[in-house]
Amino acid sequence: MSRLNLTSLRKMKVEQNKIAVLTAYDASFSHVLEHAGVDVILVGDSLGMVIQGQESTLPVTVDDMVYHTGNVIRGSESVFVIADMPFMSYANTDQAVSNAARLMAEGGAQMVKLEGGAVVADTVKQLTERGIPVCAHLGLLPQSVHRLGGYRVQGRDAGGAEQLVKDAKTLQDVGADMLVLECVPAELGKRVTAAVDIPVIGIGAGNSCDGQVLVLYDMLGITPGKRPRFSHDFLAETGAIPAAIAQYVGDVKSGKFPTLDQQY
Ligand code: KIV
Numbered sequence: 001m002s003r004l005n006l007t008s009l010r011k012m013k014v015e016q017n018k019i020a021v022l023t024a025y026d027a028s029f030s031h032v033l034e035h036a037g038v039d040v041i042l043v044g045d046s047l048g049m050v051i052q053g054q055e056s057t058l059p060v061t062v063d064d065m066v067y068h069t070g071n072v073i074r075g076s077e078s079v080f081v082i083a084d085m086p087f088m089s090y091a092n093t094d095q096a097v098s099n100a101a102r103l104m105a106e107g108g109a110q111m112v113k114l115e116g117g118a119v120v121a122d123t124v125k126q127l128t129e130r131g132i133p134v135c136a137h138l139g140l141l142p143q144s145v146h147r148l149g150g151y152r153v154q155g156r157d158a159g160g161a162e163q164l165v166k167d168a169k170t171l172q173d174v175g176a177d178m179l180v181l182e183c184v185p186a187e188l189g190k191r192v193t194a195a196v197d198i199p200v201i202g203i204g205a206g207n208s209c210d211g212q213v214l215v216l217y218d219m220l221g222i223t224p225g226k227r228p229r230f231s232h233d234f235l236a237e238t239g240a241i242p243a244a245i246a247q248y249v250g251d252v253k254s255g256k257f258p259t260l261d262q263q264y
Pocket of ligand 1: 047180203214215
C-alpha cells in the first residue's frame with residue numbers, strides 16, 4: 001500500500017477537506033492512528049517532554065528522532081509521516097541537509113519540520129531544492145521557549161500578526177510544502193490559511209486552518225500537568241483509545257473541533 005502524498009494533501013486544502021494530524025512516537029500507536037483515519041502523523045520533538053520527561057524539547061537529539069520515526073514508519077502503511085528536526089540540528093545549512101537526510105533515509109520520514117520564520121528561509125530553500133519536503137512551523141516556537149519567556153500565544157499585536165503572515169508567504173515562496181501554526185489568535189489563523197496555497201495545520205490557531213494537530217498524550221488526557229486550552233480529552237469522552245482517536249478525526253473533519261472555547 002502506498003502512503004498519502006503531498007499532492008493529495010494539497011488537494012484536500014483546495015477541496016476544503018480538513019486534514020487530521022496527531023503526533024505519535026511508536027509503532028503501536030502509529031497502527032492505531034492509521035486505522036482510526038488519521039491522515040498525517042507528526043513524530044514531534046514533543047517526545048522530549050511526553051516520552052522522555054524532559055522540561056522542554058531542547059534535549060532531543062537527531063538519533064532520538066531517527067529512532068522514533070523508524071518506529072512510526074514500521075507501524076503504519078498509508079499515513080503521511082513528518083519528522084521534527086530537533087533544536088540546533090539545522091543551525092546551518094550543511095547540518096540541516098545531513099540531519100534531514102538521516103530522518104528521511106534512516107528514519108523513513110516523508111517530510112521534515114523545522115521552526116522559524118525568515119531566518120530559516122535559506123535553509124528551507126536548500127532542503128527543498130535537494131528534494132527534501134519541508135513543513136515550516138510558525139507562531140509559538142517551542143524550541144525558542146526561553147527566548148519567548150514561556151509558552152504564550154503569539155501574534156496578538158498588529159505588528160506581530162503582519163510579520164507572521166509575511167513569514168508564511170516567504171516560507172511558501174522558498175519551497176515549504178506545509179505549515180504548522182501554533183498558538184495564535186483564531187483570526188490570524190484564518191488570515192494565514194487564506195494567504196498561502198500550502199496546507200496550514202493549526203494547533204491552538206482556530207478552526208479555519210486546513211487541518212488540526214494535537215500532541216497524542218494531551219488528547220488522551222495522560223500528559224501530566226495542566227492541559228492546554230486548545231486541547232481536549234477525547235479519551236474521557238469515549239472510554240477507549242481507538243474510539244478517542246476516531247472521535248478526534250471525525251470532529252476535525254466535521255469542523256466540530258476546535259470549538260470557540262478551544263481557540264484564542
Ligand atoms: O513537537 C510537536 O509535537 C509539535 C506539535 C506541537 C505541532 O511540533
